[in-house]
Amino acid sequence: MATVTFEDATRIYPGNxxxxxxxxxxxxxxxxxxxxxxxxxxxxSTSLRMLAGLEEVNDGRILIGERDVTxxxxxxxxxxxxxxxxxxxxxxxxxxxxxFALKIAGMPKDQIxxxxxxxxxxxxxxxxxxxxxxxxxxxxxQRVAMGRAIVRQPRVFLMDEPLSNLDAKLRVSTRTQIASxxxxxxxxxxxxxxxxxxxxxxxxxxxxxxxxxxQQVGSPxxxxxxxxxxxxxxxxxxxxxxxxxxPVKDGEVLLGESKVPLSRAVLDxxxxxxxxxxxxxxxxxxxxxxTAQTPGSFPVEIDIVEELGSDAYAYGxxxxxDPATTGLQGGSLIARVxxxxxxxxxxxxxxxxREGEQHNFSASTGDRLPD
Amino acid sequence: MVNALNxxxxxxxxxxxxxxxxxxxxxxxxxxxxxxxxxxxxxVVRFVKLSGSVLAVKEIAxxxxxxxxxxxxxxANLSAPSVAPIAVVSxxxxxxxxxxxxxxxxxxxxxxxxxxxxxxxxxRPDMATRLLDALAxxxxxxxxxxxxxxxxxxxxxxxxxxxTEFAAYMVDAETGxxxxxxxxxxxxxxxxxxxxxxxxxxxxxxxxxxxxxxxxPVAVGDxxxxxxxxxxxxxxxxxxISADARWRLQxxxxxxxxxxxxxxxxxxxxxxxxxxxxxxxxxxxxxxxxRRLFRLTGLDVQENxxxxxxxxxxxxxxxxxxxxxxxxxxxxxxLTHVFEPAVRSVPRDLRGKLELPQxxxxxxxxxxxxxxxxxxxxxxxxxxxxxxxxVLTHRRDESELILADTLQLPIQDDIQMG
Numbered sequence: 001m002a003t004v005t006f007e008d009a010t011r012i013y014p015g016n017x018x019x020x021x022x023x024x025x026x027x028x029x030x031x032x033x034x035x036x037x038x039x040x041x042x043x044x045s046t047s048l049r050m051l052a053g054l055e056e057v058n059d060g061r062i063l064i065g066e067r068d069v070t071x072x073x074x075x076x077x078x079x080x081x082x083x084x085x086x087x088x089x090x091x092x093x094x095x096x097x098x099x100f101a102l103k104i105a106g107m108p109k110d111q112i113x114x115x116x117x118x119x120x121x122x123x124x125x126x127x128x129x130x131x132x133x134x135x136x137x138x139x140x141x142q143r144v145a146m147g148r149a150i151v152r153q154p155r156v157f158l159m160d161e162p163l164s165n166l167d168a169k170l171r172v173s174t175r176t177q178i179a180s181x182x183x184x185x186x187x188x189x190x191x192x193x194x195x196x197x198x199x200x201x202x203x204x205x206x207x208x209x210x211x212x213x214x215q216q217v218g219s220p221x222x223x224x225x226x227x228x229x230x231x232x233x234x235x236x237x238x239x240x241x242x243x244x245x246x247p248v249k250d251g252e253v254l255l256g257e258s259k260v261p262l263s264r265a266v267l268d269x270x271x272x273x274x275x276x277x278x279x280x281x282x283x284x285x286x287x288x289x290x291t292a293q294t295p296g297s298f299p300v301e302i303d304i305v306e307e308l309g310s311d312a313y314a315y316g317x318x319x320x321x322d323p324a325t326t327g328l329q330g331g332s333l334i335a336r337v338x339x340x341x342x343x344x345x346x347x348x349x350x351x352x353x354r355e356g357e358q359h360n361f362s363a364s365t366g367d368r369l370p371d
Numbered sequence: 372m373v374n375a376l377n378x379x380x381x382x383x384x385x386x387x388x389x390x391x392x393x394x395x396x397x398x399x400x401x402x403x404x405x406x407x408x409x410x411x412x413x414x415v416v417r418f419v420k421l422s423g424s425v426l427a428v429k430e431i432a433x434x435x436x437x438x439x440x441x442x443x444x445x446x447a448n449l450s451a452p453s454v455a456p457i458a459v460v461s462x463x464x465x466x467x468x469x470x471x472x473x474x475x476x477x478x479x480x481x482x483x484x485x486x487x488x489x490x491x492x493x494x495r496p497d498m499a500t501r502l503l504d505a506l507a508x509x510x511x512x513x514x515x516x517x518x519x520x521x522x523x524x525x526x527x528x529x530x531x532x533x534x535t536e537f538a539a540y541m542v543d544a545e546t547g548x549x550x551x552x553x554x555x556x557x558x559x560x561x562x563x564x565x566x567x568x569x570x571x572x573x574x575x576x577x578x579x580x581x582x583x584x585x586x587x588p589v590a591v592g593d594x595x596x597x598x599x600x601x602x603x604x605x606x607x608x609x610x611x612i613s614a615d616a617r618w619r620l621q622x623x624x625x626x627x628x629x630x631x632x633x634x635x636x637x638x639x640x641x642x643x644x645x646x647x648x649x650x651x652x653x654x655x656x657x658x659x660x661x662r663r664l665f666r667l668t669g670l671d672v673q674e675n676x677x678x679x680x681x682x683x684x685x686x687x688x689x690x691x692x693x694x695x696x697x698x699x700x701x702x703x704x705x706l707t708h709v710f711e712p713a714v715r716s717v718p719r720d721l722r723g724k725l726e727l728p729q730x731x732x733x734x735x736x737x738x739x740x741x742x743x744x745x746x747x748x749x750x751x752x753x754x755x756x757x758x759x760x761x762v763l764t765h766r767r768d769e770s771e772l773i774l775a776d777t778l779q780l781p782i783q784d785d786i787q788m789g
Contacts, residue, residue: 014551053556054519074560087526089571091579104570104589164434168470 002078002155002188004028004051008060011046011212020046022212023060031186033179035203037193038235043212044192045160051190052158053077064155080154082162088133088141095120095129098147112151119150122184142174146181157182157189163198175202196236200224208232230366233281233359234329239313243281244328245363253278256320258298260353265370266360273364284313286357287335290350297350300333302343312339319348379437380458380476381444386422387476392463395471396430418479425479426457427542433461435545436473442544443477449516452509452657453541454478454529480540482532482726482769486525487576489537499583499591501537503569505530507598508631509539510565511606512657519557521546523565525572532725532769534675534732562599566592605630609651614641620650627652631674633659667702670710672728679732680710713755721763723770734758 005028011021021043028034036044049055051062053074061070069077088097096103099116120126123143133141149157162178163171179202182189193199199206200220207217208231216228227233233241251267252259262278270278290297300316314337318326335351343349360369378387391399396415405418405425415430431439436459443456455478463471489502506528513520520527520541527543550557573588582588606627612619624634635654641647656662660677664670664684672680687705688694713734714727725733738754 049557052560054554054560055556056554074556075563087524089575089578091575091581093578096574096578100571100574101567103574104567104592164432166432 002065003030003063004034004156004188004190005063006047006051006060007063009047009050009057009062010059011043011050011055012058019058019212021050021209024214026207026214026217028188028190031188033182033189033191033202033204035191035193035199035206036209037196037199037206038209038215040194041211042209044194044209046212047209048158048160048190048192051156052079052081078155080149080152080157082146082149082157082159088144090132090134093130093132094125094136094144097133097144098151101148102151115151115153116147119147122150122181123147138170139173139177142170142177146178150185155188157187159189159191161193162191163193178202197238200236206236208235210235226368227281227359228368230279230281230361233361237283239284239334240330241281241283241359242287242328242333243279243359243361245277245279246327247324248274248276248278253280254322254325255280256298256300256318256326258296260296260298260358262360263371269362269369271362271364274362275364277363278369279361279363279366281359281361282353282357284334285336286354287351288354289337290352292350294350294352297352299348299350300335302345302347302349303332304345305337305342307339307342310339312337312342314343314349316349375462375464376460377462378458378460379440381456383458384422387458387460390419390421390428392460392474393466393471395465396428396474425481427454427477427479429475429477430472431475431545433473436461436475439475439544442547442549445549446516446518446541446544451516451518451541452512452539453544454480477542480529480531480542482729483529483540484531484769485529486572487581489530499586500594501535502530502539503591503595504598505533505537505539506565506569507595507602508657509541510562510599511602513541514553514558514561514603515606515655515657517550517552519548519550519553520544520561521548521564522568523561524568526568531673532729533673534679534729535736536675538673538675558603562596565599566596569595602630606632606652606655609649612648612650614646614648617648620648623650623652627655628659631659631678632657633662667699668706668710670706670728672726676726676728676732679735680728683709683735709751713751716752716755717759717763721759724763724766724768730763733762737762 006024006026009021009024010019012019024043024047026034036047038044046055050057053069053072057070061068063069064077064079089100092100095113095116098119099112102112102115116129117126120129123146125140125143125147128136128140133144136144159178163174166174175198191202200223203220205217205219206223208215208223210231216223216232218226223232223236227236227241230243234243247254248262248267248270249259252261260280266278270276292299299319300314301319302314302316304315306313306315314335315332316335317332318328320326335349337343356371360371361367362369376388376392380387390403396417399417399419403419405420417428419426419428429436440456440459443453446453447455457476457478459473459475461473463473465471486502489498506523506525509528510520510523522543522545527541529540529542530537531540570588570592573582573586573591576582577588610619610623620637620639624637627634632655634652635656636652638651638653640649642649658674660681661672661674664672664677664681667684668680670677670680684702684705687709688696688698688701691701691704693701693704710731714731717727717730722730724730734751734755737758738749738751741749741754741757
C-alpha cells in the first residue's frame, strides 16, 4: 500500500503547444479512493496513464510511496489496471481464472492457492472456486475479474472508466461493489470517470480537471457545497446548478426583476476587470417558494415540471425585460419544488435563494468569491 | 418503438432494418443467426448473414459502440489490418419499450480462421510459431500506426492463410486508442498484456484438453514477446555505419523489404567529422510485396502470397527468356498466360474452399512435390489437375469456417459479460 504523488507532472503531446496535463500537483493518501473527473479532453485519462507509465512525463515527477517512478517501466510500478481485460476462460476453474497471472509469474502453487483463497473470501466467492465461470451469475463473474487484480496485491489500483461499457443496471451495482470492496481492501485507488454521479458516489475525494488543469480537489461534499469556481459549480451536481452573470448596482445584484443584496466581502473582492458584473449560482434544491413581497424574491415563468415521485423539478425562465438580468446559462432556471404541490405550466412563481446558499464567482476569472 | 432506431452505417444497406433489433442479441432466432460465436468475449456476439455477406454483431453500451465504430473507421483510413466497421445501431427498445444496448456491426473477414480452430485442430508443430509471428507482426503494425490496443489476445485476432504463413487481423478495438506516436511504456505494457492474455488463452485450451501436449503456454507467450521485440528493433533501430560503407544503407533498406516493409522515410545524420553516418527508418509501411505485385498485375493479395507470386513471376521471366523485357510487360504476360488459366480451371464449386491466391500458392507447392517425387518437370496444367483431384476436393470449406465447423469443434459456449 502506498501514497501517490504528482509533482508538477506535465504531459505535452508533440505538435500541440497546450499541455494535455499542466503542472498537476496532487497527493493521494494511502488507502484513499480518489476520483479524477472532468469533461472529455480534460486530461484525466492522461493523468492516470502517466501514473501507469503509459504516457511520458515531460516535466515534473510522479511518486508511488517514496519511490520516484517517473522513468520506471509500467510492469515494475507495482500497480494494477483493473478491468482492462476481464474476459473469463471457460475451461478454467474460478480459482485458476483468478490465479493464472501468478502462475505465469512463476509463484509457487501453495502461495497462489493462499492468495486466491484470501481474495475469494473478500469477494464472497469461496464456494465457487472449483466451479467453471459458466456456472456463475453476471455479478459473480465481475467479482472474479476483480479477484484477478486483487491476488496480485498491487500497491495501487488504477481504473479508467471501468463501467462505461456495462449496461445501466450492472453499472449501478458494480459501482457499489467496487466502492465497498475498495474500502475493505484499503488499497489506494485512482479512478477515472466522466460521470459526476459516479465521482460523487464513489470517491473519498474528487479531483476535477478541465483543459489539463486541476480545478479543485476535495471531498464530494466540499465540491458540492463550496465549488472553487464556476466550472466546478456547474460540473458537479445533477440537475446542474443554476448559474449566470448579472449586473451589480449599488451593492446589489440584479436578477430579473429583483435586487439581491451582496455582502461586503463579495463587493470588496470584485475587481475592475469584472466590469460591475457578478456570476451568481444557486442549486435547484436551494430555491424556496416565496411571494412577490418577499425581499430578494424573483419571478419565474414555468415552462415544464418534471415529476419524479419523491421529487419534482420545475423548469422556467427568469422574468424581466432586460436580457442582461435574465440570462442564465442554458437559458432556463431549474427549481426543486414540492412534489405534492407542483406549479402549472405558464404560471409565474416567486422564488428566493435560501440564506447562505448563493454562490458568488468573479465574472472575469470564474473564481469563487468569499461569502 | 422501432421508429426511434438510429443507424449510422458506412455503406447503408436497407436490409439492416430487417434484423430483429427489438430482441436482445442473446434471443435472436436461429434463422437470422449464422452461428454461435466462439471467441472469449465479455459481450454477447452473434454472426448474421445479410445481403450475401456475414456480419459480426456485438451488443455493447452506446458510448462504447460509437467510440469503437469511429476508431475502426479511422483505422480503416490508415489501411490498418483490422476488421471493417459496418454500422452502429442505437436507440434499440424491446416491444415493451425497455431500452436495449446498442449494437456494433463489423464485416466478418472471409477465409479467416479463429485461433481455437487453428491451435486445436490438426496443429502442425510449427503452426504455433507461425501464428505468433503473424500476431507479433500485427502488433508491430498497429504500434507503428500509433495504436495502443490495450487488450491484445488471440480472441481479439483473426488469422488468414498467407502462402505458407498466416496473416493476422485485429477484430476488437474496444480498449484501444490512437495516438500520434506510442511511448515505450505504452508498447511495453501492450505487449505484456498480450503475453498474459495469450498464455491465459492457451492455458484455457490446455484445461479443456484441446492443446497439443508438447506446447507450453508460457514458452509460447515468451516467444511472442521475443518475436515482437526482434521485429520492432529491426524496423526502428538506429544503425551507425562508417561513411565509406554507404552500401550498408541500401543493405538496410533491402533487409526491411525482405521483412515485407517499405521505407517511406529514412533519417540520416553524419557526425561532425563526417566519418560516421547514423541511419534510422522514420516511416515504414507493411506490404512491400503485395504493393509491388498490385502495381505489376492489379492482383490484391496478402503479403506472403504476393511474395510467392512474385517468385513465380521471376521464374517465368527466366524460363520464357524475357530477362531483358520490361518487368511490367512480363507481368502482364504471366497474368494472362499462367496465373489466370490456372485459377480459372478450378471448378466454381471448389473456389469457396480457399482464397484464389492461396489456391495458386498451393498449386505451386503441389507441383514442387510432384516434381520431387517423380524427378521430372511437371507442367502447370498437369499440376493443377492433380491438385484439384487429390487435394482441393478433400479440403474443408474455409470461406466461412466459423459457420461450417461450429458443431464439430469441441468448443464450449462463450462467456458473456456485460
